[in-house]
Amino acid sequence: MPKLVIRNGRVIDPATKLDAIRDVFCVNGYVAEVGEKLRATGAQEFDATGLVVAPGFIDMHVHLREPGFEYSESIESGSRAAAAGGFTSICCMPNTSPVNDSPTVTSYIVDRAKRDAVVNVFPIGAITKNSAGEELAAIGSMKQAGIVAISDDGKPVMNARVMRRAMEFAKAFDLPVINHCEDLHLSAGGDMHEGDMSVRLGLRGIPAASEDVMVARDLLLAELTGARYHVAHISSRRSVEMVREAKARGLLVTSEATPHHFTLADADMPPYDSNYKMKPPLRSTCDASAVAEGLASGAIDVIATDHAPHSGNDKMQEFEKCPFGIIGLETAIGLTLERLVHPGKVSLAKMIELFTLGPAKVLGFAGRGRIVTGGPADITILDPERTWTYDVNRSCSKSRNSPFDGHQFRGGPAVTVVSGEIVWRAQ
Amino acid sequence: MPGLLGIEPLDRAEIETILERARGFQPPRNSQDHSFKRLDSLRGRMVVNLFYETSTRTRTSFEIAAKRLGADAISITASASSVTKGESLVDTLNTLTAMRPDAIIMRHAASGAPHFLSRYLPTPIINAGDGTHEHPTQALLDALTILDRLPRLEGLRVAIIGDIAHSRVARSNIHLLSKFGAEVVLCGPAPLLPPEFVRIAPGVSLTTNMREAIRDVDVIMMLRVQLERQHEAAFPASEYFTFYGLRLEHIELAKPDVIVMHPGPINRGREIASEVADSQRSVILNQVENGVAVRMAVLERVLLN
Numbered sequence A: 001m002p003k004l005v006i007r008n009g010r011v012i013d014p015a016t017k018l019d020a021i022r023d024v025f026c027v028n029g030y031v032a033e034v035g036e037k038l039r040a041t042g043a044q045e046f047d048a049t050g051l052v053v054a055p056g057f058i059d060m061h062v063h064l065r066e067p068g069f070e071y072s073e074s075i076e077s078g079s080r081a082a083a084a085g086g087f088t089s090i091c092c093m094p095n096t097s098p099v100n101d102s103p104t105v106t107s108y109i110v111d112r113a114k115r116d117a118v119v120n121v122f123p124i125g126a127i128t129k130n131s132a133g134e135e136l137a138a139i140g141s142m143k144q145a146g147i148v149a150i151s152d153d154g155k156p157v158m159n160a161r162v163m164r165r166a167m168e169f170a171k172a173f174d175l176p177v178i179n180h181c182e183d184l185h186l187s188a189g190g191d192m193h194e195g196d197m198s199v200r201l202g203l204r205g206i207p208a209a210s211e212d213v214m215v216a217r218d219l220l221l222a223e224l225t226g227a228r229y230h231v232a233h234i235s236s237r238r239s240v241e242m243v244r245e246a247k248a249r250g251l252l253v254t255s256e257a258t259p260h261h262f263t264l265a266d267a268d269m270p271p272y273d274s275n276y277k278m279k280p281p282l283r284s285t286c287d288a289s290a291v292a293e294g295l296a297s298g299a300i301d302v303i304a305t306d307h308a309p310h311s312g313n314d315k316m317q318e319f320e321k322c323p324f325g326i327i328g329l330e331t332a333i334g335l336t337l338e339r340l341v342h343p344g345k346v347s348l349a350k351m352i353e354l355f356t357l358g359p360a361k362v363l364g365f366a367g368r369g370r371i372v373t374g375g376p377a378d379i380t381i382l383d384p385e386r387t388w389t390y391d392v393n394r395s396c397s398k399s400r401n402s403p404f405d406g407h408q409f410r411g412g413p414a415v416t417v418v419s420g421e422i423v424w425r426a427q
Numbered sequence B: 001m002p003g004l005l006g007i008e009p010l011d012r013a014e015i016e017t018i019l020e021r022a023r024g025f026q027p028p029r030n031s032q033d034h035s036f037k038r039l040d041s042l043r044g045r046m047v048v049n050l051f052y053e054t055s056t057r058t059r060t061s062f063e064i065a066a067k068r069l070g071a072d073a074i075s076i077t078a079s080a081s082s083v084t085k086g087e088s089l090v091d092t093l094n095t096l097t098a099m100r101p102d103a104i105i106m107r108h109a110a111s112g113a114p115h116f117l118s119r120y121l122p123t124p125i126i127n128a129g130d131g132t133h134e135h136p137t138q139a140l141l142d143a144l145t146i147l148d149r150l151p152r153l154e155g156l157r158v159a160i161i162g163d164i165a166h167s168r169v170a171r172s173n174i175h176l177l178s179k180f181g182a183e184v185v186l187c188g189p190a191p192l193l194p195p196e197f198v199r200i201a202p203g204v205s206l207t208t209n210m211r212e213a214i215r216d217v218d219v220i221m222m223l224r225v226q227l228e229r230q231h232e233a234a235f236p237a238s239e240y241f242t243f244y245g246l247r248l249e250h251i252e253l254a255k256p257d258v259i260v261m262h263p264g265p266i267n268r269g270r271e272i273a274s275e276v277a278d279s280q281r282s283v284i285l286n287q288v289e290n291g292v293a294v295r296m297a298v299l300e301r302v303l304l305n
Helices: A075-084 A103-116 A139-145 A160-172 A196-201 A208-225 A237-248 A259-263 A285-297 A332-341 A348-355 A357-363 B012-025 B057-068 B089-098 B113-118 B136-149 B168-179 B195-199 B210-214 B237-244 B284-304
Strands: A003-013 A018-027 A030-035 A044-047 A052-055 A057-062 A087-092 A120-123 A177-179 A229-231 A253-257 A379-389 A408-418 A421-425 B046-051 B072-077 B103-108 B125-130 B157-161 B183-187 B204-207 B219-222 B259-261
Touching: A003 A348, A003 A379, A052 A348, A057 A075, A057 A348, A057 A357, A075 A087, A075 A103, A075 A408, A075 A421, A087 A379, A087 A408, A103 A120, A103 A139, A139 A160, A160 A177, A160 A208, A196 B195, A208 A229, A208 A237, A237 A253, A237 A285, A253 A259, A253 A285, A253 A357, A259 A285, A259 A332, A285 A332, A332 A348, A332 A379, A332 A408, A348 A357, B012 B136, B012 B168, B012 B284, B046 B057, B046 B089, B057 B072, B057 B103, B057 B125, B057 B136, B057 B284, B089 B103, B089 B113, B103 B113, B103 B284, B113 B125, B125 B136, B125 B284, B136 B168, B136 B259, B136 B284, B157 B168, B157 B210, B168 B183, B168 B219, B183 B210, B195 B204, B259 B284
Parallel strands: A003 A044, A003 A052, A057 A087, A087 A120, A177 A229, A229 A253, B046 B072, B046 B103, B103 B125, B157 B183, B157 B219, B183 B204, B219 B259
Antiparallel strands: A003 A018, A018 A030, A052 A379, A379 A408, A408 A421
């Protein structure tokens, strides 16, 4: 039986409000005991003195590109990037080829993950067939095959009636509905946030209103249906405000934000650099600070990366032709420490919650996102002070589309433990 | 700075140097000989005109400018090249660069296309218009044309009227005029006049009222209604000329010696009445003529630096 004991780390578990120096003893993939000076005969020892031991981080929004786009990423390479970013569980969006809109594709992903992945992979199923926004996908049988949520991510469900039906149906299966909020008529053809920069650069704008009107619609539908509804990659000040209000009204509404949306604004983009092109776009500094405040106040429940690999060729084009999205698994913790924790906007415990208990609650994960005896031994060990430089050319991802290449970080993941095994450790 | 990507990054002194040099290339005013001087300062140099969008005046005047200076110039239009075989922009440019031209003059429908390429290519790139971003040589020739008639740009009131949102001519002119302390009034249908333009440069104001825009101006710059850049019906097309077409009655609102400019090609009866386009106030053909002189100056500056 494989055994691992993590000694003398500062164990922070937001679920139990634990914050103390403890040992964590993992046996056969599960947490056997959390305590002081544990006896652990025959166990591999890891000295975590000076480090923070947290529940395994969960990234509920990644694109693994398999099946169909394995030249950009695969379940294997994406999972290694996740491990290198301190994540022990990731949820993969269904915009593969074919789209994950049937139990066959779901099972394929689950099987490949079992074989290839070094972290836990949970598929998210499509809301509609081929994510075309018209006919509901095989949501019930996909749930049986292993999906943990539904989303047509990359595309919004534009038809309000289809969204209503999806919410009603998903509610019966206790699945959260995740929407990529963007009114496609308002955003049509846009390449970056609509504002001073887009006007200056002559690029077509994506107004914040294109996100806001969709969030507003969905909140009304969530109220109508009583469904669990989750806003993906929230980026605008007004949307954060609306979600906060909806929560106050008692709706089952949650939201996530990406590190880039609280780190960067539209004005930070070097002119026409496609590594700064994503959806939703980098918005104004006022939106970015509203996202940071939303994470601190609880309006936003989760930090998720929206890791979106694109091969170099796809990003080496005219800006307007480049696909949307950046990779983010390996820089998420570093950016969150830099932007939220070190400046004192959120505590270290709150940050850990946003990466663990937050997503676990949204997804209804009972044993994950916390360190409990008998629970899966998924552990993320952080070094909040280690200085390191991100070199995108050494990324575990197959893609290189990051605006943070060469960025120097203070603090980051140190060791990633999945099912009681060390799957990654910092050099 | 290698190449010329836009007006925005230039400073006033650099612009003045180019305009001064361009004046030296203008045909003598009061002589019988109206042709441009033929020189050989760029003998042995090779420039490539790479046009991904159709163009008559810009491409021709770059070609003439290069030849007047003794350079070899070849022109490639995207429709007659390997672009139609699916070659990417980067590959096309790498291929051309391998043939060692001294400069590439490029027009492209995508904003930022030359900026993107200039990060990867050693060859200087001259922007001959990128999408809805900039058209720097147009602004330079417009400035030269204004200065042929008026003593200085500083303190002038200039109205730019039309589809501001999609105009690279407007952006380059705004930057240039603003750097010289001119007052720029932008005017057009509200959906084509984003409020963010107020902050694009100092001295810029916006109005949707054409009569207000023209009142007491020294210069009227009309923009072409660019149907090819309209991705949507942002205004009722049938009403355009009624509210934003330049007619003789407007000219009376301006200063008595107002000049009327247009980057061409003009749409008579859509944004400008024929009586105005062909009037004494119009300097539209002077703009075309100055295009050659300005592009000679730009080529010299890029190739001899």
